[in-house]
Amino acid sequence: MDWRNRAVCGGSRAWLFFGPDGETAAERARREARAKAVCASCPVRGECLDYALAHHVRKGIWGGLNERERFRERLRRSRTEAGHASHGGRDSRGMR
Numbered sequence: 001m002d003w004r005n006r007a008v009c010g011g012s013r014a015w016l017f018f019g020p021d022g023e024t025a026a027e028r029a030r031r032e033a034r035a036k037a038v039c040a041s042c043p044v045r046g047e048c049l050d051y052a053l054a055h056h057v058r059k060g061i062w063g064g065l066n067e068r069e070r071f072r073e074r075l076r077r078s079r080t081e082a083g084h085a086s087h088g089g090r091d092s093r094g095m096r
């Protein structure tokens with residue numbers, strides 16, 4: 001089964017996850033908080049976030065993260081992978 005079939009957001013609340021043009025910073029903050037609260041109870045949050053990161057989705061709330069938070073998460077993951085690769089796949093104790 002596709003993970004989207006288990007998403008709690010559904011299509012009817014897209015405005016909550018993407019927001020309208022001309023939204024003020026305060027409106028955006030309130031809307032994003034509401035969207036993130038929905039994501040917090042979603043059983044496919046991890047899959048949703050992985051999808052957005054893998055496909056470089058730029059807009060909206062995905063997996064409980066907004067655009068800026070996903071950018072930081074992508075950086076964090078790439079640094080973790082780079083660090084792991086530079087140790088030849090070994091952890092800090094030299095173990096695989």
Ligand code: SF4
Binds near residue numbers: 038040046048061062
């Ligand atoms: S994590 Fe959030 S945006 Fe992703 S499927 Fe679940 S409710 Fe929807």
